[in-house]
Amino acid sequence: MRIALFATCIVDAMYPRVALATVEVLERLGHEVVFPSGQACCSQMHINSGYLDDAVPVVRNHVETFMAADYDVAVAPSGSCVASLGHQQPMVARRAGDEALARDAETVAGRTHELSQLLTDVLGVTDAAAQLGSWFPHTVTYHPSCHGMRLLRLGDRQRDLVRTIGGIDYRELPDAEECCGFGGTFSMKLPDVSGAMADEKIDNVRRTGAEVLTGGDASCLLHLGGALSRRGTVTDEGRPVRTVHFAELLASTRERPLDVDGPVELSIPGGRRRPAACAAEEAAR
């Protein structure tokens, strides 16, 4: 199958590792991945901030790029951005009086899946260890991001994939369905409320004893990872608690495991697998 990757702006610019992991997992299953180079952003930031006029060219760019590209299905490692394609882009186009763009937006949205949707519903992956060779021998808990849960109704798709990773010690997160407090520009406009929401989430993560918090939206993980870093949150064993996108956990294998012991740094293109020499050097410093 020819799969078009919609990396999403935040993964593209801040978490390239997540896009690389997505490519790796899909190629491992024998599919061809293409990256329509005109893509930029779903426009959700503009829409949710109330700048619906400014959202129009961003929507148009996304829709035209994915209408012109040649692929069977599109995928994005984000529930929120995929939800925006279907729930918001047609609305923005109609509001601007462009019915043709609205219909094209609906077409593109209909062809675009969130990663766990694609893996589970289209590619039939039910066991990450057996079918993807995923291996991650760490304690992990999982936060289901709101838009994937409530707009895409992903249900347990992401969680079930994570739970079937080889070697994993999975811990259920209390009050998992409560928002982490990211909310796009909400996080900047109401930082104290957003931070208080992050505190609650982090308290619950601490209760699980997990060293890794995973999820399906890099934006929420950027917020939670930044809050964990600021608060210096550590596990009972004194290890810093990290956020890692579930695509990276799926891409991690026994032969080339994802390293979670490096400095608090979440994204290095191509650096998903830290060579042994490097890690040793780091430890020596």
Next chain:
Amino acid sequence: MTRTALGIPTVRPVHGHGAIALDQPFRQSAQEQLGNAQMRANIRHATHTIRGKRARVVEELPDWQELRRAGSALKQQVMADLPALLEQLEANVTARGGVVHWARDASEANRIITELVKAKGVDEVIKVKSMATQEIELEEALKAEGVAAVETDLAELIVQLGHDRPSHILVPAIHKNREQIREIFVREMAETDETLTSEPRDLAEAARRHLREKFLSTSVAISGANFGVAETGTLAVVESEGNGRMCLTLPETLITVMGIEKLVPTFQDLEVFLQLLPRSSTGERMNPYTSMWTGVTEGDGPQEFHLVLLDNGRSAVLSDPEGRSALHCIRCSACMNVCPVYEQTGGHAYGSVYPGPIGAILSPQLTGVEEGANGTLPYASSLCGACYDVCPVAIDIPSILVHLRDEEVQAAHAAKRTAIREAEGPVATARAAVRAAVPSQMDLMMAGARTVMSSGARMAAVERGLPAGRAAAGPDRVLGWLPGIAGGWTDQRDVPAPPRESFRNWWTRNRGADATAAPAARSVEPADVSEREEEDK
């Protein structure tokens, strides 16, 4: 040649006023509340308890989603036929011996009610818990005319005796715990003393003794209404304590204030709402008391009945196709019980008697987004969508929040344009006007992002600057401070060092620029990685 517009009057929506406006930006009011640890603990405990109860009684109904759809459809029908249904209600109430009054806004409603009360020559009335009377600040209006209005709902009584404001639609004293309630009772109730304990039974008994005398001695009661049935002229109040029923049956005169959106077309339609409301609000299968009355009945209950139909901005809400479903609200409070923002800030931060998600869409629509700081309310949400999921009449609150944000941005931009036009005055005024007209940081950020994010090529160009951001992060690879509005982010969180290269630029180098080009390299080479790791050191 001059043109004259003929025949089309400019109809401007009449906005409402009362206890529905926030007087300072939500960020500030929220910050004040966040400092109140006791209040936050009380709210957290109470909302989590109610939320759990609601979830259990909703799960046991196999047709819950159908009920929600039915509730939503009925309310849509009501809004579409509102003028005709209101006149039908008026005709039926009148035919059964009631008197109907029409109030354009809070002031008119208060004037009507005050005159009715004064005509009875009393200086005290008893009140059934009612959001509409809180909205119009009836208690204050009556007080100004020398009439005391005694709240008879236990939680409203606590708020009233505590000289406080309600912070929740259903549980107005949700921000108080029982120890705090005990203190209020001991201080304010003549009948109690220091021997009162904080046991719920004892607190309820104290309130009962305090109120019983009022029920038996007061001749005028004021209520709201949960529903008004157009077909029959029947009004309904749904409650838990029975104190409402005391007010609705014992006094000689009953005055009911009802928002015009509270209508249902037929008596049978109550069947849907009387299932939706108690399960959503108190988490009960059925509420203990449902009182219904139609006009007056000789020898039974109040012999004089007045119905005040309140607009107070509701027609303005109805005129907006994208926001009008906020009027479908049946005031159950399920949305605030699941809202993670409300859970942190409590209800007072919203500055309106309607707090939480429904308040964030209702208050700014009733008053207009330009009123006070109500334009900041639609931003009081992370758009997590929990409210929409639990709303018994399926109001898409997140979409309306986004719509109102757009309205607020447009209103702010229009105000800037006006400021620029007015800049042609004296120099001092002109300077102030120009300052007012300067685009906000958010405007600039959004305009910049629009340009960059509407082209893959421009994204690629901007992303070539990532190494500079990485250098700024320094050896600990964390950014702890950002300027301007981005400082809102770093107030609470670090930013990890940006990557050396964006995914897009990596892809272009390794897999070729175009999506349709044949993939060159098929895998991520570890050698390539270590090379660049070394470079970075």
